[in-house]
Amino acid sequence: xxxxxxxxxxxxxxxxxxxxxxxxxxxxxxxxxxxxxxxxxxxxxxxxxxxxxxxxxxxxxxxxxxxxxxxxxxxxxxxxxxxxxxxxxxxxxxxxxxxxxxxxxxxxxxxxxxxxxxxxxxxxxxxxxxxxxxxxxxxxxx
Numbered sequence: 001x002x003x004x005x006x007x008x009x010x011x012x013x014x015x016x017x018x019x020x021x022x023x024x025x026x027x028x029x030x031x032x033x034x035x036x037x038x039x040x041x042x043x044x045x046x047x048x049x050x051x052x053x054x055x056x057x058x059x060x061x062x063x064x065x066x067x068x069x070x071x072x073x074x075x076x077x078x079x080x081x082x083x084x085x086x087x088x089x090x091x092x093x094x095x096x097x098x099x100x101x102x103x104x105x106x107x108x109x110x111x112x113x114x115x116x117x118x119x120x121x122x123x124x125x126x127x128x129x130x131x132x133x134x135x136x137x138x139x140x141x142x
Contacts, residue, residue, distance in 0.1 A: 096123035
């Protein structure tokens with residue numbers, strides 16, 4: 001029996017569909033959710049969200065937000081959510097280079113430094129997710 005998964009960002013509905021299982025980056029580590037999971041509200045970290053449908057696994061790069069688990073539905077409200085297959089590796093690598101340059105110039109303001117670190121973290125996550133997808137292709141599990 002599947003569970004409904006919705007992944008929402010401020011810009012769009014990134015995914016909506018039934019899944020067999022979902023693994024998310026919680027603030028304190030990975031969280032696994034199966035159908036009939038106990039209700040839960042949690043803060044999301046930065047990392048990979050993986051879901052499985054009928055032996056096929058897909059991956060999103062997720063950055064921040066919140067998770068709500070109900071017995072019949074998982075709602076992910078993320079700051080960003082990028083499907084691995086849709087990540088432009090060249091753009092992600094350029095974003096990493098820009099963030100590294102910003103950090104190297106040594107911003108004096110704390111907000112600028114924090115923004116550069118966050119941009120670097122997000123770029124590295126997108127690169128990792130995109131490269132793994134490119135290397136492995138869509139995953140199928142029997």
